[in-house]
Amino acid sequence: MRLETTQEMNFGWIDPALLRDFQAEGTDSHRLCTMEDGWVERFGRDVLISFKRVLTRERLLTELHSWAGSVGFQFRRIFARFVPRKSEQREPPRLIFGDPGENLQTIATERHLKFGIDFGTGYSPGLFLDQRENRRYIRHIAPRRLLNCFAYTCSFSISAACRGATTLNIDVSKKSLARGRENFALNNLPTIDHRFIADDVRAVLPRLARRGEKFEAIILDPPTFSRSPGAKRFQVEEDFEKLLIDALELAERDGHVLLSTSCSALREHALEVMVRYCLKATRRAATFHRSSRLPDFPPGAGASSIWLALR
Ligand SMILES: C[S@@+](CC[C@H](N)C(=O)[O-])C[C@H]1O[C@@H](n2cnc3c(N)ncnc32)[C@H](O)[C@@H]1O
Numbered sequence: 001m002r003l004e005t006t007q008e009m010n011f012g013w014i015d016p017a018l019l020r021d022f023q024a025e026g027t028d029s030h031r032l033c034t035m036e037d038g039w040v041e042r043f044g045r046d047v048l049i050s051f052k053r054v055l056t057r058e059r060l061l062t063e064l065h066s067w068a069g070s071v072g073f074q075f076r077r078i079f080a081r082f083v084p085r086k087s088e089q090r091e092p093p094r095l096i097f098g099d100p101g102e103n104l105q106t107i108a109t110e111r112h113l114k115f116g117i118d119f120g121t122g123y124s125p126g127l128f129l130d131q132r133e134n135r136r137y138i139r140h141i142a143p144r145r146l147l148n149c150f151a152y153t154c155s156f157s158i159s160a161a162c163r164g165a166t167t168l169n170i171d172v173s174k175k176s177l178a179r180g181r182e183n184f185a186l187n188n189l190p191t192i193d194h195r196f197i198a199d200d201v202r203a204v205l206p207r208l209a210r211r212g213e214k215f216e217a218i219i220l221d222p223p224t225f226s227r228s229p230g231a232k233r234f235q236v237e238e239d240f241e242k243l244l245i246d247a248l249e250l251a252e253r254d255g256h257v258l259l260s261t262s263c264s265a266l267r268e269h270a271l272e273v274m275v276r277y278c279l280k281a282t283r284r285a286a287t288f289h290r291s292s293r294l295p296d297f298p299p300g301a302g303a304s305s306i307w308l309a310l311r
Contacts, residue, residue, distance in 0.1 A: 134156070134291050262304075
């Protein structure tokens, strides 16, 4: 098993050269700093500090001001959120610097695509930055039909739709899918060729299979744990295997499937073992692919992901 050392997680503040690279590629949403007990992210002109200890928040806040001054990084507001052990205890970020009269929304850009950010709706503001390279990969594959499971604000679908894909977005949260539609509009992408289903992914996949639907790319990026109205309890360690088996039935012969999770018990090796079992059970064959490393994340931070290229 891979051990994450303190040194690896203490990545510090990003290099000014990386800041310039992000700007040059049309990205203003990325990590600024990673430490063992917290991290700092940028969403457009706003900054979010995530902390596991109050001392870490204070240290990151002080360092942010001096780092920003030294590299000429300008920001409008700072939000902070506590990272609890249990996801049920998560709360929305709080404004700790900036004008409390301004609305809590902003727009983040990633490789010239726009994503709506809202610091007032919940713990997560609308875009998972550790999926940036996976979003780039879906753009590279340019599938004709994408099935986006646990779609949240549909960021994978926006990335595929900008290359001409039609998408099917499933999420139990109607509000998240509504934000997904807004993201389509932000990028001038009409939603006529896109479907949105507010339901439990586990109930929808067999329905799609019965209808004989097939997809060239499928995204499986579930939460570690969730208990949502309209869906029975979801626990990734228990549910991922069946999800993948059901998804494989919907994948085109040479389709691609992304498996991604932030669950600490399902790092890449464990994911690989599970994938091999599911491929055998469904008599499918695939090669494994990993997206490029995120330059703003230290090794071991962020979600673990595997792409399957089916044969
Ligand atoms: C980790 S987020 C997905 C992030 C998304 N893939 C992205 O990169 O933006 C998890 C999402 O799963 C949804 N969800 C949780 N349980 C679900 C279920 N049983 N069926 C469908 N969606 C579910 C939540 O509403 C949430 O939007």
